[in-house]
Amino acid sequence: MTIILYQAGASEGHHYRKTGQLPDISVQNLIDCTEPYGNSGCNGGLMIPVYEYIKDNEGVGSEKSYLFEEKARECRFKRQNSVVTCTGYVEIPEGDEKALEIAVGTACPASVGIDAGRPTFQFYFDGIYDESTCSNGID
Template structure:
């Protein structure tokens, strides 16, 4: 299973949705940022899941970029254990101490781009609310040896 607020794997969440026949609407089952039992109710089903896809090869930012371009947002697990991540406010996030293989936090890559100064970045939505980062988003360095393991565990649902 997953570990609630102590982390979990997107693939396990996708499997849960698949095995239970759907996922509730956010209005009926909002994110609570706390551990609790799952309480899916078919009445509030917002979507079903046909299957999910792991982005391959792992650790390939090119493969992640192709997935975001072709299917849209992609769930990823990153190394977010650093104070610099937790205290992020704006700009391109670059952390030398980030692991390219170890991750501890799930986020959503919603896009990518290049700044006016020519720095490539991933646009990432966090789950910590709009008071964190740039209204809940972070621009993470792209093309720097899989910074913070952003392309190591990437997957998306097919609905």
């Protein structure tokens, strides 16, 4: 569920930057409704399916209109409750720090995915995370 939370935050931030209004996007809406796009409800998700869902459905609901329930349920999104829309997105190549710098500096907040599968990361709690066997994917 972490990726979906961050995706909601990036979408809220982009909307604020564009309009000056900070919406509260329903994470539950994204959990419930992005499974057909390849996400796994409370078991995790990816960024692109969230953007595709918001784009295809012309929005995502507010937290107030689609309350968090701590479990995946059937999608109940109603377009009239939409608080944020998406007209497009850019996928930055893995490991391209310069492209990320340009995107954040000129376009919008970014969602960044990381490999959180290592036990050292899952139980991390303080300080600078450093995993000696972790690869950044750059040769």
